[in-house]
Amino acid sequence: MAYDITLIPGDGIGPELTEATRRVLEATGVKFNWDVVNAGVDVIEKYGTPLPEHVIESIRKNRVALKGPITTPVGYGFRSVNVSLRKMLDLYTCLRPCKSYAGTPTHFNNVDIVIVRENTEDLYAGIEFEQGKSETAEIIQMIERLSGNQIRKDSGISIKPISLTGTERIARFAFEYARANNRKKVTALHKANIMKYSDGLFLAVAREVAEKYADIEFEDRIIDNMTMQMVKNPAQFDVLLCPNLYGDIISDLGAGLVGGLGLAPGANIGDEAALFEPTHGSAPKYKGMNKVNPMAQILSGVMMLRHLKEMEAADRLENAIAAVVREGKSITYDLLPEERRSQAVGTSQVADAIIEKLG
Ligand code: NAD
Numbered sequence: 001m002a003y004d005i006t007l008i009p010g011d012g013i014g015p016e017l018t019e020a021t022r023r024v025l026e027a028t029g030v031k032f033n034w035d036v037v038n039a040g041v042d043v044i045e046k047y048g049t050p051l052p053e054h055v056i057e058s059i060r061k062n063r064v065a066l067k068g069p070i071t072t073p074v075g076y077g078f079r080s081v082n083v084s085l086r087k088m089l090d091l092y093t094c095l096r097p098c099k100s101y102a103g104t105p106t107h108f109n110n111v112d113i114v115i116v117r118e119n120t121e122d123l124y125a126g127i128e129f130e131q132g133k134s135e136t137a138e139i140i141q142m143i144e145r146l147s148g149n150q151i152r153k154d155s156g157i158s159i160k161p162i163s164l165t166g167t168e169r170i171a172r173f174a175f176e177y178a179r180a181n182n183r184k185k186v187t188a189l190h191k192a193n194i195m196k197y198s199d200g201l202f203l204a205v206a207r208e209v210a211e212k213y214a215d216i217e218f219e220d221r222i223i224d225n226m227t228m229q230m231v232k233n234p235a236q237f238d239v240l241l242c243p244n245l246y247g248d249i250i251s252d253l254g255a256g257l258v259g260g261l262g263l264a265p266g267a268n269i270g271d272e273a274a275l276f277e278p279t280h281g282s283a284p285k286y287k288g289m290n291k292v293n294p295m296a297q298i299l300s301g302v303m304m305l306r307h308l309k310e311m312e313a314a315d316r317l318e319n320a321i322a323a324v325v326r327e328g329k330s331i332t333y334d335l336l337p338e339e340r341r342s343q344a345v346g347t348s349q350v351a352d353a354i355i356e357k358l359g
């Protein structure tokens with residue numbers, strides 16, 4: 001049987017990375033029918049929008065998508081295609097493993113953390129009021145009236161909604177994921193001491209959900225303390241349950257702990273669809289140079305294989321990637337120390353080396 005998968009190459013470095021990933025995934029022996037559709041600034045002229053309806057339809061139909069990064073140009077009048085996709089498909093979980101592979105230039109060799117980030121609420125909900133606008137003055141007046149607090153009239157306002165429903169489903173996802181993947185502990189991140197009604201609600205609901213999973217240890221950390229503990233002793237953490245903003249920041253911190261963005265895969269998962277893409281962006285300055293590391297995109301492909309329950313192929317592919325990193329002969333510049341960067345190979349050569357290891 002072949003899997004119908006939506007493939008969105010993206011822009012910048014996206015097409016090179018998704019091509020490398022497509023070749024590697026096919027080399028596992030698993031069969032795919034790729035439905036290639038494009039989104040981003042390059043399709044605006046043709047479709048009048050960076051996110052054409054047929055792209056959404058394809059994902060809704062196939063329920064699984066592999067996506068390259070897409071640029072969000074500054075100064076255009078549309079929202080990020082990436083954020084829109086997550087919203088339109090209600091991909092409420094952002095799953096980002098941070099795992100150290102032997103051979104990477106990093107201070108830690110024992111990190112194996114999975115970040116479960118809420119993907120639809122919080123300060124990323126996109127509810128904002130611009131400084132100086134009449135509706136902003138109105139909202140300031142209303143808040144002053146209802147809360148009794150003063151806000152400077154020349155403020156801009158961003159709203160941070162965190163709901164019981166949104167928190168409950170992400171908390172349940174984190175515990176279910178922990179259980180299914182033999183993980184021992186979930187740590188919730190928050191700043192509930194300051195934001196009692198948003199982060200406080202997040203923590204209270206996480207605690208309530210935790211009670212239903214007695215087999216999984218539960219703890220919480222205030223986010224500022226957490227960043228210090230992550231860089232001091234990351235091995236103490238297992239699954240991290242995060243509201244949207246802290247999850248975003250801690251993802252890059254996690255990527256830095258295991259050797260950089262070139263090794264940081266990700267998935268956006270909802271009840272109806274799942275979309276697999278690396279944590280990093282489109283790095284436009286490297287477009288078409290066959291230079292950047294495809295491993296984050298390929299590891300996102302490994303996550304996709306696991307989602308499809310192709311466990312054996314996923315393990316084989318992850319082992320092949322780990323072997324290439326360990327050997328250190330066919331790796332891109334980002335995994336090499338400064339003095340050895342002249343020995344770096346390109347994106348497609350990394351894919352070739354992984355395919356060779358697959359045998
Ligand atoms: P970026 O992640 O694209 O690049 C930052 C730097 O990280 C690069 O200059 C490069 O040095 C390094 N890097 C990134 N990917 C790498 C790889 N695979 N191998 C080696 N090095 C790599 O971040 P940015 O420059 O802030 O964003 C560029 C564009 O991407 C922006 O328009 C942004 O909105 C967009 N973006 C898209 C997504 C997505 O599609 N999901 C995610 C993040 C950013």
